[in-house]
Amino acid sequence: MSARANFDNNLKELKEMLLEMAHKSEQAMKESMVALLNQDMDKAKKVIDGDNEIDDMEDAINNKALLLIARESPVATDLRKISVALKVSSEVERLADIAVNIAKSTLQIGNEEYFKDIIDIPKMMGMALEMVSESITAYYSEDIEIAKKCAEKDDAVDNMFGDLIQELLSYIPKNPNATNQIIQLSFVCRFIERIADHSTNIAENVVYLVTGKRINLNE
């Protein structure tokens, strides 16, 4: 048995817990988009109800991380692994909250027919979800290149957000009855833009985990 095998196993378990939580959050975001597009109220409610489980997972990760700090006095890479797990779990928890926000917007819009086909929002969501997936892969494999690749996409999502908001707001004068859904859809665009930001934060944490240096990938 290698020195500190027990500690190494615990670090591995911590990482696995976080990957499991990330998987659940990704699922919630996907479901929330499907619910929005299909105006599926039941699905939206399920996303909202499912958030408690993800919150509990975050608590479990935090508790385990603090226990490891208290018991094992981690230094250097071990310490970064734990501190990054704490930070990333908080980003992932925010991602799940965003899924809830999108689901709430779906409920707000209700069954009121969309004033036009919703095409660009799922496209933007696709880009953001790709960033989530890449940032989590980067975390899993501790790969800076994937982390950087993820962060590079943030600008494209930001630009798309700007364009979409302008477009959506321009519809209001001609479709005053659709004001509520246009506002809710604008919120959804903003939520998706935040997904990209959280992914970039995760990517930055991966760079810190591997190199010990804090950099801003969002510049």
Place this chain on the structure above:
Amino acid sequence: MVTTYLEKESTEQTIQTTVQLHMEHILKVHNLEIFYGEKRAVNGISMDIEKNSITALIGPSGCGKSTFLRSVNRMNDLIPGARAQGEIIYEDLNILSKQINVVALRKEIGMVFQKPNPFPKSIYENITHALKFSGLKKKSQLDELVEESLQKAALWDEVKDRLHKSALSLSGGQQQRLCIARTIAMKPTVMLLDEPSSALDPISNAKVEDLIVELKKDYSIIIVTHNMQQASRISDKTAFFLSGDLIEYDATEKIFTNPSVKKTEEYISGRFG
């Protein structure tokens, strides 16, 4: 993106270099080799020790850190067959030179050992013994020095009413602080501490650690420790030794958060040693 990152790093480096240039060094070690008979225990190490700071020496048993520490006040002279080559420059003199007056040197570069080793005399005499030996006889002066050094060693309040009781009646932690007071009384510039709190309970250890941090205002301190937490808590710079080589020497913060050498990381994170 990448260029911004590089620019940032180089600014950081410039700042670090500037800080290093302004740091005063109390000891300059150059190409130091120490032998026990045929066996070489320290393989030509070079490092500068900063003034008024705490330098921690870490590494597994037999790595040469204590041998190095003992060479700084020539304690190795007492070991048959031990010899040192290279330079340890202190106030423009090579400590290793034959011309050095070792007794005078040890007044300036004092040492505290792992196990508290008070003389089997009173607390008062523990402090005054060496002072008397070096010619100080006046009682008022001795009294003053006893109080001053016990104050500095954070022991005065605990022992002021029983200065003439045996030092052996003190607890382990108090005995160790007495040994530090005994060293302080000689008014050294450098203090060498060889695992000074490894034999102490946690509270005594914490008191000794607080004391060491307090003492760096007046002295330059080199401490050998097997306690990684202690090194990371109290030292400013940390040197990692392995098999007689100095593997990495850097700011303690850097060593314990992001060491440059893999072996250092493996050692401080408890993967070997």
